[in-house]
Amino acid sequence: MKLDELYSGLTLETKAKLALVVLDGLGDLATMGQGEMTPLEAARTPNLDALVAAGCAQGRMTPVAPGITPGSGPGHLALFGYDPLEYTVGRGVIEALGLGLELKAGDVAARANFCTLDRKGIVTDRRAGRIETRACERLCGLLAAKIKRIGTAQVILKPGKGHRFVVVFRGRGLEGPLADADPHRDGLPIPQAKPLDAASAKARKTAELVAAFYAEALPLLARESPANGFLMRGIAHRPDIPRFEERYKLKAACLAVYPMYKGLAQLVGMHKIEGPQTLAQQFDRYVAEYDRYGFFFIHYKRPDMHGEDGDFEAKRQAIEEFDAALPRLMARKPDVLVITGDHSTPCAMKGHSWHPQPVLLHSAVSGSDKLDRFTETGANLGSLGVFEAKYLIRLMQAHARMFDKFGA
Amino acid sequence: MKLDELYSGLTLETKAKLALVVLDGLGDLATMGQGEMTPLEAARTPNLDALVAAGCAQGRMTPVAPGITPGSGPGHLALFGYDPLEYTVGRGVIEALGLGLELKAGDVAARANFCTLDRKGIVTDRRAGRIETRACERLCGLLAAKIKRIGTAQVILKPGKGHRFVVVFRGRGLEGPLADADPHRDGLPIPQAKPLDAASAKARKTAELVAAFYAEALPLLARESPANGFLMRGIAHRPDIPRFEERYKLKAACLAVYPMYKGLAQLVGMHKIEGPQTLAQQFDRYVAEYDRYGFFFIHYKRPDMHGEDGDFEAKRQAIEEFDAALPRLMARKPDVLVITGDHSTPCAMKGHSWHPQPVLLHSAVSGSDKLDRFTETGANLGSLGVFEAKYLIRLMQAHARMFDKFGA
Numbered sequence: 001m002k003l004d005e006l007y008s009g010l011t012l013e014t015k016a017k018l019a020l021v022v023l024d025g026l027g028d029l030a031t032m033g034q035g036e037m038t039p040l041e042a043a044r045t046p047n048l049d050a051l052v053a054a055g056c057a058q059g060r061m062t063p064v065a066p067g068i069t070p071g072s073g074p075g076h077l078a079l080f081g082y083d084p085l086e087y088t089v090g091r092g093v094i095e096a097l098g099l100g101l102e103l104k105a106g107d108v109a110a111r112a113n114f115c116t117l118d119r120k121g122i123v124t125d126r127r128a129g130r131i132e133t134r135a136c137e138r139l140c141g142l143l144a145a146k147i148k149r150i151g152t153a154q155v156i157l158k159p160g161k162g163h164r165f166v167v168v169f170r171g172r173g174l175e176g177p178l179a180d181a182d183p184h185r186d187g188l189p190i191p192q193a194k195p196l197d198a199a200s201a202k203a204r205k206t207a208e209l210v211a212a213f214y215a216e217a218l219p220l221l222a223r224e225s226p227a228n229g230f231l232m233r234g235i236a237h238r239p240d241i242p243r244f245e246e247r248y249k250l251k252a253a254c255l256a257v258y259p260m261y262k263g264l265a266q267l268v269g270m271h272k273i274e275g276p277q278t279l280a281q282q283f284d285r286y287v288a289e290y291d292r293y294g295f296f297f298i299h300y301k302r303p304d305m306h307g308e309d310g311d312f313e314a315k316r317q318a319i320e321e322f323d324a325a326l327p328r329l330m331a332r333k334p335d336v337l338v339i340t341g342d343h344s345t346p347c348a349m350k351g352h353s354w355h356p357q358p359v360l361l362h363s364a365v366s367g368s369d370k371l372d373r374f375t376e377t378g379a380n381l382g383s384l385g386v387f388e389a390k391y392l393i394r395l396m397q398a399h400a401r402m403f404d405k406f407g408a
Numbered sequence: 409m410k411l412d413e414l415y416s417g418l419t420l421e422t423k424a425k426l427a428l429v430v431l432d433g434l435g436d437l438a439t440m441g442q443g444e445m446t447p448l449e450a451a452r453t454p455n456l457d458a459l460v461a462a463g464c465a466q467g468r469m470t471p472v473a474p475g476i477t478p479g480s481g482p483g484h485l486a487l488f489g490y491d492p493l494e495y496t497v498g499r500g501v502i503e504a505l506g507l508g509l510e511l512k513a514g515d516v517a518a519r520a521n522f523c524t525l526d527r528k529g530i531v532t533d534r535r536a537g538r539i540e541t542r543a544c545e546r547l548c549g550l551l552a553a554k555i556k557r558i559g560t561a562q563v564i565l566k567p568g569k570g571h572r573f574v575v576v577f578r579g580r581g582l583e584g585p586l587a588d589a590d591p592h593r594d595g596l597p598i599p600q601a602k603p604l605d606a607a608s609a610k611a612r613k614t615a616e617l618v619a620a621f622y623a624e625a626l627p628l629l630a631r632e633s634p635a636n637g638f639l640m641r642g643i644a645h646r647p648d649i650p651r652f653e654e655r656y657k658l659k660a661a662c663l664a665v666y667p668m669y670k671g672l673a674q675l676v677g678m679h680k681i682e683g684p685q686t687l688a689q690q691f692d693r694y695v696a697e698y699d700r701y702g703f704f705f706i707h708y709k710r711p712d713m714h715g716e717d718g719d720f721e722a723k724r725q726a727i728e729e730f731d732a733a734l735p736r737l738m739a740r741k742p743d744v745l746v747i748t749g750d751h752s753t754p755c756a757m758k759g760h761s762w763h764p765q766p767v768l769l770h771s772a773v774s775g776s777d778k779l780d781r782f783t784e785t786g787a788n789l790g791s792l793g794v795f796e797a798k799y800l801i802r803l804m805q806a807h808a809r810m811f812d813k814f815g816a
Contacts, residue, residue, distance in 0.1 A: 001493045003473055010476070055440060059794075365757055367437030368444050370785055383468065383764070383784065385794025391474035398475030398762045405760060406472060407479035407492070408502040408642075 004247075006406065007394055011249050016400035018250065019286065019296045019334035020393070022079065023322060024072075024261075025304025027060075027344025027357035027376060028315070039303070039315040039347065040358065041375045045323040048339070048374050051330075052360070055368040059384020060356035060376075061392060063343045069354045075342035076264040078389035080297075081248070082241060089267065090177055090236020096166045097263025099158045103238040108174045108206055110181075110235040113163040114139055114227035117218075121189050121229075126182070127163045128227035135226055140165050142224070143217055150212045167232060169209055175202035176236035181210060183231075190214070193235055210235065243269035244295070248393060249402070253289055255282040256299035265297055279321065283328035290332045295393075298329075304352075307345030315347055336363045336399045338392065339374070356386050363399035412655075414814065415802055419657050424808035426658065427694065427704045427742035428801070430487065431730060432480075432669075433712025435468075435752025435765035435784060436723070447711070447723040447755065448766065449783045453731040456747070456782050459738075460768070463776040467792020468764035468784075469800060471751040477762045483750035484672040486797040488705075489656070490649060497675070498585055498644020504574045505671020507566045511646040516582045516614055518589075518643040521571040522547055522635035525626075529597050529637075534590070535571045536635035543634055548573050550632070551625055558620045575640060577617055583610030584644035589618060591639075598622070601643055618643065651677035652703070656801060657810070661697055663690040664707035673705055687729065691736035698740045703801075706737075712760075715753030723755060744771040744807045746800065747782070764794050771807035 028038040035042070063070045064084055073094045074084035092109035103109060114136060116125045140159040147155050153171030160166060181193040193210040195203030210232065221228045244252045246269075254265030254272050262272050273289060276282040279300050286296050302318035329337075341357035358379035371378040384395070397403060436446035443450075471478045472492055481502045482492035500517035511517060522544060524533045548567040555563050561579030568574060589601040601618040603611030618640065629636045652660045662673030662680050670680050681697060684690040687708050694704050710726035737745075749765035766787035779786040792803070805811060 001496060003493060006473070006476065006493060055438075055444075365437065365754065365761070365763075367439060367446075367754070367756075367763070367784075369788065370438060370444060381788055383788050385468065385764070385788075387474060387794070394473075394475040395762075398477070403475060403477060403762070405477045405479050407482040407497065408499045408506075 007403070008247070010403045010406060011397065012402050012404055013249050014400060014402050016336065016402060017290065017294060017296075017334040018336045018396050018400055019298065019329070019338070020079070020396070021298045021329070021337070021339045022300065023303045023319065023339065023341050024299065024301050025307040025343060025345025025352065026341030027346070027353075027355050028307065029346040029348055029355065030377065031348045033348070034312055038376050039312055040319055041377065042312075043316045043319040043323065045319065045373070047323050047326040049372070051326070051362055052371060052374050054362065055366060056360050056362045056374070057366040057384050058361070058369050058371060058374060058379040058382030059359050060379050060386045061340060061359050061389045062356045062386060063354065063389050067354050069352050070343050071352065072260055072342065073264060076261065079342050079392060080244065080268050081390050081393040082268065083390050087239055087241050089239060091234025092166070092176070092236050093238050094260070095160070095234065096158070096168055097267065098260035099160055099166050100259035100263065101156065101158055101166065101168060102266065103168065104170065105238055105240040106172075106174060108169040108176055108235060108237045110167045110232040112165050112167050112230050112232045114165070115163075115229045115231050116227055117229035123183055123186050123188060123190065123229070123231070126186055126231060131163050131226045133159070133161050136160070136163055136165060139221065139224060139227060143220060146220055147213070147216055150209055150216065153209055155213065163227070167213070169206070169213075171209075173202050174206045174209065174237060175200055176206060178203060178207055178210065178235040180235070181214070181232040190229065190231060193232060206235070238267070241268055245269055248295065248397060250294040251292075252295040252297065253293040254297045254299070255285055256297070257282070258299070258301050261299040270297060280325040280328055283325050286329060287332045296334070303341070304345045307347055308350055310347045310350040312347045336361070336396045338396055340392070359384060359392070361395065361399065365399055365401075415811070416655070418811045418814055419805065420810050420812055421657050422808060422810050424744065424810060425698060425702060425704075425742040426744045426804050426808055427706065427737065427746070428487070428804065429706045429737070429745070429747045430708065431711045431727065431747065431749050432707065432709050433715040433751060433753025433760065434749030435754070435761070435763050436715065437754040437756055437763065438785065439756045441756070442720055446784050447720055448727055449785065450720075451724045451727040451731065453727065453781070455731045455734040457780070459734070459770055460779060460782050462770065463774060464782070465769045465774040465792050466777050466779060466782060466787040466790030467767050468787050468794045469748060469767050469797045470764045470794060471762065471797050475762050477760050478751050479760065480668055480750065481672065483760075484669065487750050487800060488652065488676050489798050489801040490676065491798050495647055495649050497647060499642025500574070500584070500644050501646050502668070503568070503642065504566070504576055505675065506668035507568055507574050508667035508671070509564065509566055509574065509576060510674065511576065511671075512578065513646055513648040514580070514582060516577040516584055516643060516645045518575045518640040520573050520575050520638050520640045522573070523571075523637045523639050524635055525637035531591055531594050531596060531598065531637070531639070534594055534639060539571050539634045541567070541569050544568070544571055544573060547629065547632060547635060551628060554628055555621070555624055558617055558624065561617055563621065571635070575621070577614070577621075579617075581610050582614045582617065582645060583608055584614060586611060586615055586618065586643040588643070589622070589640040598637065598639060601640060614643070646675070649676055653677055656703065656805060658702040659700075660703040660705065661701040662705045662707070663693055664705070665690070666707070666709050669707040669709075678705060688733040688736055691733050694737060695740045704742070711749070712753045715755055716758055718755045718758040720755045744769070744804045746804055748800070767792060767800070769803065769807060773807055773809075
């Protein structure tokens with residue numbers, strides 16, 4: 001028997017409320033330069049401290065596998081309980097989700113960027129001098145006005161920042177991944193986007209579609225400036241992922257501000273709640289929607305942004321902002337509350353990392369690990385140990401008393 | 409190479425003595441109502457403390473998988489090192505073992521209970537008003553006297569408590585699981601016990617056997633009271649599990665008082681030692697049998713019973729009773745001693761739970777985790793970390809120096 005089948009077979013429908021608060025990039029490193037403290041350790045967190053005193057279990061979560069630094073896609077898929085090695089989501093799909101496009105299962109998406117080509121079709125600047133967003137929008141508009149379909153497939157274009165945009169092909173029987181239509185350096189022609197799996201008829205069909213798109217689009221750009229060509233990378237289809245609600249018997253809501261996280265939540269079938277722009281507003285909205293859902297994913301971006309900047313002080317303040325807002329969430333305490341990150345973003349590294357993120361779990365049956373605070377160092381001593389992120393929601397379900405006993 | 413093959417290939421025969429003392433349901437939660445203490449933390453345990461002071465490794469064990477609450481069957485199979493997802497043991501088999509029936513591989517067992525039927529065969533009371541054990545014994549005797557065999561299969565009946573009994577079919581080519589011959593509510597006829605896997609010829613044969621048993625048995629009960637029918641559930645065969653002695657190169661003895669645990673030990677081929685009724689007697693018997701076996705499974709039921717009752721004080725006392733008896737075991741110290749549970753049974757939950765149970769391991773090479781006592785909170789800090797129960801005996805073997813080096 002597979003473990004997921006065991007979980008599914010034991011799952012009971014309950015009225016429990018589960019809340020997963022993701023402080024993006026929360027985990028950090030205690031480095032000498034910062035008084036041997038992490039931002040979470042340095043932050044004043046009276047409300048979090050009170051929660052810990054009320055009885056919590058702590059531990060650390062390996063986002064994907066030891067040593068693997070996840071992007072937002074695999075990081076969140078794992079958090080949502082989907083093994084990111086089993087459910088791979090291509091870069092094009094992530095980029096499309098990040099731009100707020102609502103993809104359907106089977107849609108093929110590609111990251112694209114405008115470039116310059118010489119008369120022989122050789123790439124002379126892969127980013128066309130990093131053209132301005134406004135120019136990108138104009139060129140996308142030009143293509144979108146002329147190309148609505150290729151064969152039976154619908155073509156959707158969405159400009160991003162600078163030279164970047166996204167192309168989505170929506171039709172039957174398409175499949176990625178394809179090799180990049182990008183030479184990855186200047187001085188070469190645009191290669192054909194060939195199927196990575198030559199045996200896949202769907203991928204071959206998709207490759208023909210991309211070639212046909214190029215054949216129609218390049219002539220439209222031929223006399224344009226500052227870019228007269230484009231490259232496509234990470235060409236992949238939106239995989240068909242088991243829906244959250246079926247998997248967990250929990251109707252789920254997403255309270256995120258950034259499109260990428262809304263997109264990732266939507267990928268697993270969560271309902272997007274639009275409107276809130278600050279964490280305080282997100283928590284208030286959680287309270288307002290409390291009766292309508294069983295599971296709430298609440299995403300807070302700031303800690304990751306400041307970690308990426310290497311700005312210790314700003315990351316500490318972001319955590320304090322979270323702490324100040326926490327009582328709004330606790331106005332209607334969920335039956336199971338988890339506070340964690342999707343990965344670590346240590347200030348000292350100015351980027352995502354593989355270091356297991358700290359996790360706090362509070363429920364009527366979490367017991368107490370007798371720790372004073374929620375910190376990386378404290379979490380090392382907790383009863384949850386170090387575990388893989390893909391088990392987090394299963395643990396939350398257990399604490400919500402959603403699992404029947406296994407065997408007699 | 410599979411991990412089990414690696415372990416087997418490296419296993420050496422030694423004269424080491426390994427003892428696994430299972431305090432059933434030992435793990436608990438530190439809750440505010442009990443001064444933020446678990447029964448293990450609240451108990452006075454001078455002998456256990458002395459053992460810890462002598463140098464022990466501690467950790468916590470996930471009984472099956474994160475969030476999964478095991479029954480005694482999967483809990484003990486995992487403790488014995490058999491993945492309970494690979495070796496599933498049906499409810500009927502567990503019930504039969506619990507009544508002390510010695511099942512052979514391939515035996516099909518069902519939980520049964522007497523019920524009342526109206527003239528049309530509709531179930532009017534699934535438990536026949538919860539008839540007395542004496543009435544159950546009489547009705548089982550009546551059936552057993554008339555039905556010895558169905559076709560080539562032997563039929564074994566054993567009464568349990570109240571309306572409950574067990575039916576075992578012993579013959580060639582039988583296999584479960586079958587759907588229940590139980591409508592699960594009153595007002596419906598007894599459904600046929602159909603194979604869950606319709607493709608299994610053995611299961612189809614077993615379903616015919618069950619139908620033939622009903623055809624012979626129901627007429628015998630037709631004029632009886634207080635019950636005139638019966639239902640059968642959890643119809644499954646005893647799986648063929650690799651024998652403990654072959655798997656570990658350890659001749660194993662079971663020192664348990666309750667039939668269920670003797671049965672589970674026997675399922676993997678341990679030798680049952682009968683006689684002892686108290687933990688002190690079990691430890692004395694261990695000393696007496698020391699030279700005859702390499703592995704001792706010593707099972708102590710009390711902590712689980714009191715946990716199920718939510719009786720913190722009684723669970724604490726049960727642990728103190730264990731501590732008082734411990735010197736009897738230490739009269740002939742095993743080379744490797746493990747003290748743990750099969751799962752947690754937190755008083756606050758009045759039932760089994762998924763919370764990893766604490767583990768203590770003492771050997772000449774366990775080193776010291778420098779902890780003062782053996783407790784849940786202490787075990788969180790131990791060198792064993794949080795690990796899956798199925799690795800426990802492998803760890804014990806390692807500490808017994810039973811594994812050769814892997815590779816050069």
